[in-house]
Amino acid sequence: MVGARDLDASKMAALGSLLAGVIHDIGTPVGAILSNNQVVLRALDKLKDALAAPQPDVAAALKRLEILRSLAEVDRLACSRIGALVRSLKTFARADDVDASDADLNAELAETVRLVQAGFGKRIAIQTEFGEIPLVHCWVRRLHLVFLNLLVNAGQAIEGEGKIVIRTARDGDRVIISISDSGHGISPENQAKLFSTAFTTKPSGVGTGLGLMIVREVVADLHGGALRVESEMGKGTTFHVSLPLRQKSTE
Amino acid sequence: MNKNPTVVVVDDEDMVLTSVRAFLSLETEYEIQTFLEPERAVEFLRNNLAEVIVSDYLMPGMTGIQFLARARELQPEAPRVLLTGHADKQSAIEAINQVGLFHYLEKPWDNEQLLLIVNNAIERASLFRELKEKIAELSTANSSLKAVQARLLKAFL
Numbered sequence: 539m540v541g542a543r544d545l546d547a548s549k550m551a552a553l554g555s556l557l558a559g560v561i562h563d564i565g566t567p568v569g570a571i572l573s574n575n576q577v578v579l580r581a582l583d584k585l586k587d588a589l590a591a592p593q594p595d596v597a598a599a600l601k602r603l604e605i606l607r608s609l610a611e612v613d614r615l616a617c618s619r620i621g622a623l624v625r626s627l628k629t630f631a632r633a634d635d636v637d638a639s640d641a642d643l644n645a646e647l648a649e650t651v652r653l654v655q656a657g658f659g660k661r662i663a664i665q666t667e668f669g670e671i672p673l674v675h676c677w678v679r680r681l682h683l684v685f686l687n688l689l690v691n692a693g694q695a696i697e698g699e700g701k702i703v704i705r706t707a708r709d710g711d712r713v714i715i716s717i718s719d720s721g722h723g724i725s726p727e728n729q730a731k732l733f734s735t736a737f738t739t740k741p742s743g744v745g746t747g748l749g750l751m752i753v754r755e756v757v758a759d760l761h762g763g764a765l766r767v768e769s770e771m772g773k774g775t776t777f778h779v780s781l782p783l784r785q786k787s788t789e
Numbered sequence: 790m791n792k793n794p795t796v797v798v799v800d801d802e803d804m805v806l807t808s809v810r811a812f813l814s815l816e817t818e819y820e821i822q823t824f825l826e827p828e829r830a831v832e833f834l835r836n837n838l839a840e841v842i843v844s845d846y847l848m849p850g851m852t853g854i855q856f857l858a859r860a861r862e863l864q865p866e867a868p869r870v871l872l873t874g875h876a877d878k879q880s881a882i883e884a885i886n887q888v889g890l891f892h893y894l895e896k897p898w899d900n901e902q903l904l905l906i907v908n909n910a911i912e913r914a915s916l917f918r919e920l921k922e923k924i925a926e927l928s929t930a931n932s933s934l935k936a937v938q939a940r941l942l943k944a945f946l
């Protein structure tokens with residue numbers, strides 16, 4: 539069994555690897571808002587000058603109003619970008635959901651993707667091909683950890699620029715989530731060891747070897763789902779996660 | 790050449806472009822040309838004169854350094870300014886010689902400093918272009934002098 543400590547350790551390692559990118563992605567909109575604030579004050583001063591002159595300069599006033607409007611638009615965008623990132627971070631604040639509930643896994647995946655994309659920055663393009671899938675009765679916070687670990691592994695397998703594709707589809711009374719990367723692949727020898735405790739090929743400080751152990755625990759043991767790996771050296775890797783729509787034990 | 794100086798700004802963040810445009814058009818009469826894609830800016834520079842070129846560093850498709858190198862080929866006398874995130878500072882410094890950078894600014898940038906740099910860059914660009922014109926004038930003057938000299942020699946010898 540995976541203990542709470544391992545759960546936390548793998549979560550922090552995965553989130554930690556995304557931190558620099560996430561900070562950058564929060565920094566940009568914050569910078570824009572700060573800069574805009576100065577400009578708004580200047581624009582208001584100039585607007586006042588234009589209107590308070592003995593011969594009010596309507597054209598100049600209108601130009602300044604136009605500038606003010608564009609700044610308000612940027613600020614709105616900037617705030618929603620920050621808000622969205624903070625929301626995705628929040629999903630990881632607590633990883634223990636006691637009860638299973640019905641979840642829209644496409645939406646949940648999108649939430650994790652936002653965070654991971656911020657973390658990887660422009661180096662990696664993440665593409666989503668979501669199929670129509672029904673609600674899945676699941677422990678959704680635990681599943682966030684599964685998505686997070688698989689996506690971080692995918693990104694870490696890519697040197698330089700690359701691509702990750704996430705697909706979802708219904709397969710009878712199951713949903714299949716597939717995460718493909720254009721990374722370096724996994725040798726057949728290593729594929730056999732993937733899900734065992736503390737197996738890692740990454741330097742200490744980067745790898746803990748806990749990620750896939752937790753993935754297996756959450757998918758197979760907790761949800762009664764299944765995992766499958768396809769990989770070709772030098773080409774890339776796909777992890778398929780199959781989850782039952784319903785949980786027998788909790789209903 | 791009496792048109793307002795042109796400032797070219799390239800960044801893959803719409804937010805940054807709008808902010809810079811708003812600030813510069815409030816404080817100056819410059820013509821601000823903004824581009825989300827470096828390729829578009831290259832196209833623009835092929836057909837239009839610019840007095841200063843400001844570019845983000847990390848962009849998909851082409852880095853700021855690659856873009857500024859193209860810009861340099863097209864318009865060597867337009868000073869180039871690089872905007873970088875703190876993390877990219879080292880690569881930016883290494884690139885200074887590569888593209889003959891006029892200045893680099895760290896994000897989040899200070900608007901007053903941006904204005905100062907842009908003003909200086911524009912002044913420099915117009916000095917350069919004036920100088921180029923004068924040199925061109927000089928060489929026309931020189932060749933007509935040579936022609937006169939040749940005629941004189943012919944007449945007297």
Ligand SMILES: Nc1ncnc2c1ncn2[C@@H]1O[C@H](COP(=O)(O)OP(=O)(O)O)[C@@H](O)[C@H]1O
Pocket residue numbers: 687691692695719721722723724732737738739740744745746747748749750751775
């Ligand atoms: N998408 C992938 N591409 C290539 N190798 C992978 C991928 N996912 C996992 N691996 C391999 O499996 C190992 C174990 O992964 P994991 O349990 O998440 O631990 P960690 O990421 O901390 O090393 C990794 O060190 C890596 O060698």
Ligand SMILES: [Mg+2]
Pocket residue numbers: 687690691747749750
């Ligand atoms: Mg991992």
